[in-house]
Amino acid sequence: MATLLRDTVSFSKQFNDAFPTIVFSAALCTFPAAISYLFLAYYGNAHKSEKPSTLPVPAVESWIPWIGKSVQLMRDPLTFIVESRRKYGPLFEMTTWGSKLIVATDPGMLMSLEHQCKDLNPSTSRVDAFRALTGIHNSERMTEVMGTRIMPVSSKILSPSGTLKSGLMETFNERLMYNFDVLTAELKANGPKTMRLSDFISYHLFCASTNSLFGPTFPFDSYPHYAVISSSIQILHSPMANWPFVARKARRARQGMIDALIKYTEDWWHNGGQIEGVSQLVGQSLIIMKEENLSIEEAAGSLLISLWGALFNVSAMTYWLTAQLLVDEKIYTNLREEAVDKHYMEAPLLESAALETLRTGSVPPPTRSVDADAEIVVDGKRYFFEKGSRIISEMSGYHYNPDVYADPHSFKSERFFDESLPRPKPFGEGHHFCRGMHLAKLEIKSFISHTLKHFSLKVVGSKELPKLKRAGLIPDVLGSDNITLEISLRD
Ligand code: HEM
Structure with missing residues (x-):
């Protein structure tokens, strides 16, 4: 038809x-x-005026069939998107590995497409992502339960007022302080310590986030598994995931993480009662999963997905902000001074620097598949979207548009002192916008503020910002780390 x-x-x-x-x-x-x-x-x-004919979405020219411009997109999406947007406008289409990819680069576009067309489906890409992360082959059921039952609960708990009432930040900060006390004792005993910047950020954020979501009975010693998954996500997302020698370590780590989450849930799952200190978010999600007859493995897989969703982008953005302040003495000094006398929720420079981080940092773009041929109006023009195409909403074209943000490639920590400047849009939009955006911003700011209050940070060796690696379109920020950090106690 x-x-x-x-x-x-x-x-x-x-x-x-x-x-x-x-x-x-x-x-x-x-x-x-x-x-x-x-x-x-x-x-x-008469026929023409009744029904305007559709336009094809402007296509990126390429003389290589099937591959198209895939390599440029994967290698350096930022340059590719910014240049294509300049050449073809805010909506364009390209061929990647034989299939059509439509790139929407302006805020509001994905939301408008979703409002006009019920056949834009987020599930296909999610099912794949859930399978990669959990190793559970039949991940459709988990995807459905999370989308239809858990999401409405999360939306409520993670709303701006819900976030403040939820106690999530209190338990996040509690564990962060505990970890920093342990590190302080270690530095007092042994003097300054060197480590990769990504290890510092990833470990402490893992402990703080898991404590806030799961409570103190969470097996924090599962961190090494999380770290391996985090640095090999590109393998798990690729066909290499099934190659025994290449993916063995990543698959073992993934199973280790699922086993740890099963252990965490097991007693409650079989015997009921209470999990000590569990957040309302995780507690209610578990009840729903049980009602929906998920297996305990699927429940553990779903918890891993939630943890990943809550941690991956926060770690990447926190890394990006810390890297910027480490390579720029002025930002470091100013934020450090502010951290002493201002609470992280009321620190204007930190707020502006965090927004600049959200503008310049990379996030995996929201993806939808087009499940049926559709005609959709964009900017007053009616376009034809072919069944089977995929749409990504990629905001870097907007975030790096010099008409919106002057000198867009420079990281300016004070840029958002200008309140008239549009706020960055890394949190998606439409039906599936990020429910954790308020929590995420608080966590990033708390982490930076507490770190600068307690410690002195210095780069050892090269002060160059890392070149970003990617797993398909997923930025591997932590895996691209090239910064060695020397950490000591703040005088
Ligand atoms: C800087 C940090 C974060 C960024 C950049 C970010 C970004 C995003 C984006 C772009 C989406 C939309 C995906 C889509 O449309 O397919 C999304 C969805 C979501 N995010 Fe975040 N996120 C962050 C942190 C968090 C945190 C901390 C939580 C929870 C604790 C969270 C929970 C969610 C949820 C539940 C959704 C799914 C909404 C749905 O499918 O309806 N996010 N996030």
């Missing part, structure tokens, strides 16, 4: 184009043909 519709649309367009020639020949032959010309000309025009 959909193909028939498309063929009909394309035939009617060809017919309209060729129409004058056809009718001119007929009119030469007979008078009735002239009558038919008048009739058809009227009908053709």
Whole structure:
């Protein structure tokens, strides 16, 4: 049916184009043909004004079939998106590995597409991502339960007022302080310590986030598994995930993490009662999973997905902000001074620097698949979206648009002192916008503020910002780390 519709649309367009020639020949032959010309000309025009013909989405030119510009997109999405947007406009299409990818680069576009078309589906890419992360092959059921039952609960708990009431930040900070006390004792005993910046950030954020979500009975010693998954996510997301020698370590770590989460849940799952200190978010999610008859493995997998969702982007953004302040003495000094006398929720420079981080940092773009041929209006033009295409909403074209943000490639910690400047949009939009955005911003700011209050940080060796690696379109910020940090106690 959909193909028939498309063929009909394309035939009617060809017919309209060729129409004058056809009718001119007929009119030469007979008078009735002239009558038919008048009739058809009227009908053709009336038809045209009733239903404007669709435009194809502007396509990125490439002379390599099947691969198209995939390599450029994967290697350096920022340059590719910014340049393509300049050349083709805010909506363009390209071929990647044989399939069509439509890139929407302006805020509001994904939301408008979703409002107009019910056949844009987030599930296909999620099912794949859930499978990669958990190793559970049949991840459709987990995806459905999370989307239909757990999401409404999360939306409520993670709303701005819900976040403040939830106690999530208190338990996050509690564990962060505990970890920093342990580190302080270690530095007092042994002097300064060197480590990779990503290890410092990832470990302490892991402990603080898991404590806030799962409570103190969470097996914090599972961190090494999380660290391996985090640094090999590109393998788990690729066909290499099934290659025994390449993926063995990553798959073991993934199973280790699932086993740890099963152990954490087991007693409650089989015997009921209470999990000590568990957040309302995780507590209610577990009750729903049980009601929906998920297995304990699926429940553990779903918890891992939630943890990943809550931690991955926060760690990446926190890394990016810390890296910026480590390579720029002025930002470091100013934020450090502010951290002493201002609470992280009321620190204007930290707020602005965090927004600048959200503008310049990379996030995996929201992805939708087009489940049926559709005609969708964008900026007053009606476009044809072919079934089977994928759409990504990639905000870097907007975040690096010099008409919106002057000198967009420079990291300016004070940029957002200008309140008239549009706020960055890394949290998605439409039906599936990020529910954790308020919590995320608080966590990033708390981490930076407490770190600067307690410790002195110094880069050992090169002060160059890392070149970002990617797993497909997923930025591997921590895996790209090239900064060695020397940490000591703040005088
Ligand atoms: C800087 C940190 C974060 C960034 C940049 C970020 C970004 C995003 C984006 C772009 C989406 C939309 C995905 C889509 O449309 O397919 C999303 C969805 C979501 N995020 Fe975040 N996120 C962050 C932190 C968090 C945190 C801390 C939590 C929870 C504790 C969270 C919970 C969620 C949830 C539940 C969704 C799914 C909404 C749905 O499917 O309806 N996020 N996030």
